[in-house]
Amino acid sequence: MKERRSRALTAALLAPAAMFFVFLLLVPLVVVLVFSFGVRGPAGGYQAGFTFDNYLNLAARGKAFYNTLTLAPLATLLTALFAFPMAYFLALKANPKYRVALLVLVMAPFWTSQLLRYYAWIMLLGNKGIPSWLAWIGIHDVRIINTPVAVLIGAVYGFLPLMVPPIYVSLEKLDKRLLEASADLGATPVRTFFQVTLPLALPGVAMGSMLVFILLMGDYILPQFLGGGKVFFIGNALVDLFLQSRNWPFGAAVSVALVAIMFVTIYFYMRFVLSKTDTRRAALV
């Protein structure tokens, strides 16, 4: 009797979330999959059908895939490169009393409006911003806005706050005695950095890169604002297909492809990282 009541309680606790996950996540994702095999209705939208045409037609949006799959990894790499020294400073060099406050200061912008922060960069990179300052010192006709460079700057700006904390956590956990041991054994600081610090911080770098990569892959506002329709991502293609040209079945196929690429990349990336960190740890012991 008591056990039955306990099981009823467990069911009651989990039921609301289960409803959300089933009816707002799983069922809609299956509907997207079904739509992706359908055909476009005469007035847009969806008509039932079974065809692979939408998938065979993906190349029509090849440019969006190409931009996303080249710029998103590149931007992730750049973000990690800029974030690492910052995390290193916070974890090992900054005054421990202010460490957390300084870290929160790095993270805070991520939780404020993405729209407004990229809008500020439209002003900064636009013709009245940095290009006009460059013209003032004699460098004329620089165009930044609506180029891949603008999207990369925006990505580093937008995702640095997300990349620093995981690297910080892995560096902070690092046993400082290992650094001393390495120095005592005669290693130069550079060698200590590459052979001890960096390998031990790798899980944090991997975690941060994955978060940033996931968000960049599905981004819409960044390419929309700073790429200005010239450098567009899969997200921009999706908004166009669903809200403007209203070709839902093709849009569904693009969404399925996006999610599939994401999950496959993450799977292989995690496998690669896990194998790397395991051998490193083994080598260290």
Next chain:
Amino acid sequence: MRIYAILIYIFLYAPIALIVGFSFNAGKYAMDWQGFSVEWYAKAFSNPLIMEALRTSVFIAFSTALLSAIIGTLTALGLERVSGWLRTAFDALIYVAIMVPGIVIGISTLIAFVSFFDLVNPWLTSAWSIKLEMGAWAVIAAHVLFNIAVVALLVRARLQGMDRSLVEASEDLYATPLGTFRQVVLPLLAPAILAGFLLAFTFSFEDFIIAYFVAGPNTTLPIYVFSSIRRGVTPEINAVGTVVLMTSFALLIVAQLILQRGQKTAR
């Protein structure tokens, strides 16, 4: 090293300062300073479209935060009591909910709801002459989905860090299970729940892409901001933006303080 850190802070905060600075610009054009003025604040707050969008956004964000905090906490508590395939399934769903890009959540919610409406609307219209359509409630549903996962992870981390002996002590002292929950477990979980509430509020208040797909005829503040940036900016947006930025910074600081204080009392 220190100089690098200072440069990074400038990089992160200069654009925000730019928006705040130009919200006090007397002139009409971006990057063209004409003197100090607060007229754009007055204009923004007397613009009925902005105020309506603000009300919609606050309503959506508050409902999302409340529902996510409750359901997310229930989920974390429930997951403590199960093991095996059910737990694996829930863990997987939580990660899928977090990993699927917002834009795909928006799309899948849109087409699932629209298909559902096409199915039931003819019937509903003939029976009661009502018609279901997209709107604020659809935005709330999609936001809650994502934030249940976030709150569940936060509360679960807190549950796992909790001192079990407190619960045992309470049971030894003949507290009822409900009494133990109310007097021991809930106060210990409160910081994580509150932080989850604030994070969910911020997420929902700031989300553009999901709302863009499912808000139907309703306009949220981010949708309003997006369309005015696309039309060519009005300086009102800087004023609205400044208020939004300051509000979210304030909420974040509160969330952070709560989490930190919570970490101390947990021990």
